[in-house]
Amino acid sequence: MQQKIISTIMFLTIFLSFTGCATKEKTNSLSKMYPNMQIRTYEVFGMDCPGCHGGIEKLVKEVPNVVDAKANWDEKKITIVIKKEATIEDKTIFEAIKRANFTPGKRIQ
Amino acid sequence: MQISPLENVYNKVLFFSFFLILLVMQNAYSAGISVDAGLTPSEKRWIFREQIRFNSRSEDPSMMNREMTQNSLMTVLAYGLKRDITLVVKQMYMDMDMQMGGNTTKTSGFMDTGLLIKYGVFRENTASRILGAAATLEIELPTGKKGISSETWDLKPGLYFSMRKGNWLGDFSFVYTFNGVGDSSKTKTIPGDQFSINTAFAYQTTLGEGADKALAYVLELSHEKVYTSHLNSKAVRNTGEDMTLISPGLKLTISSFVTELLLQIPTSQNQKGNQLKRDVGGLFGIRYMF
Secondary structure, eight states: OHHHHHHHHHHHHHHHHHHHHHOOOOOOOHHHHOTTSEEEEEEEEOOOSTTHHHHHHHHHHTSTTEEEEEEETTTTEEEEEEOTTOOOOHHHHHHHHHHTTOEEEEEOO | OOOOHHHHHHHHHHHHHHHHHHHHHTTOOOOOOOTTTTSOOOTTOEEEEEEEEEEEEEOOSSSSOEEEEEEEEEEEEEEEEETTEEEEEEEEEEEEEEEETTEEEEEEEEOOEEEEEEEEEEEEEOSSEEEEEEEEEEEEESOSOTTTSOOSOEEEEEEEEEEEETTEEEEEEEEEEBOSTTOOOSSSEEOOOEEEEEEEEEEEEEOSSSSSEEEEEEEEEEEEEEOOOEETTEEOTTOOEEEEEEEEEEEEEETTEEEEEEEEEEEEEEESTTOOEEOOEEEEEEEEEO
16 A cells, blocks of 8 residues: 555656646737737735636626636736726726635736 | 354454444544645635545554555535635545454445535735635534444534745644534444644645646644543543644646645554554545636
């Protein structure tokens, strides 16, 4: 049993190392994907891993006129796509961020 | 077929040993990768978790040469009802072999169902750190298979603290189990109460450039105590133990999917009577958030 567990850990460590090396560079392509939309970026504090992205993105996307959202826990920010003609106050976005258990910072863009 | 008196005694010893180990094993589990414990998830967030646990016991202090292996599958479903309230359902399936001499006794089935509510007491998010504290209350219902179920209502209050600073993650938890709440049975053995203290440290690094992958190197320290079981208000012999475990592990997060692996090494353990010692164990888990 012990040997099996140790072998599994070693295998997983090696596998993870390769997974990390093989990761392609991911760029923030929201502005390219939505050229005719408003793009806003806000600081967000409280995200501690990639697993946090889904929770905050889900709630921000529920805000009327928000088309898409991409969070980045490492850079502590969320980028939001809003319909071109729509008006959304920052505090509406802040409320959605707070419901996700995070703390909004300033609007960067 | 007639059973000799010696065989009869042997079978009784086997059955009773098995029963006592079941009593202990129902409750003595390491928390296992408790990262995020003090941080409640987002509102409307679902978390599905599967964890396979490998445990065994050996080093029989008696002359019966007993050994026990136990594999279990823990399924957890959690939902963020509000930003500070999480509802959780826990269900474990257990498969256990008990060897004594040349005989093996097998048992498997669903254990008791746990219903848990977590309340986020405190949360502070700043640019440099994250702090969180949460309180939990779990009720374990006697829904398990007969012979595996504790057949009592058990209550488990818990406290959790979490801290994140840079790449470092720290978690602390304390869970007390009141076994056999409100049970005054005179014919049933009530397992002793239990508490566990768990401290987990982790160093997390991002993998690649996209910030959608992270790998955490985890080290957990746990202490568990199981008090003596009682039958008709009298202590049952060969029950009660305490142990300390050190558990290195890995946690890989890829977007909303988490894989975790932990090796659980007992560093000290003290069992009353002729109970078996716990061997090195492990767990492998996956978590999906949506």
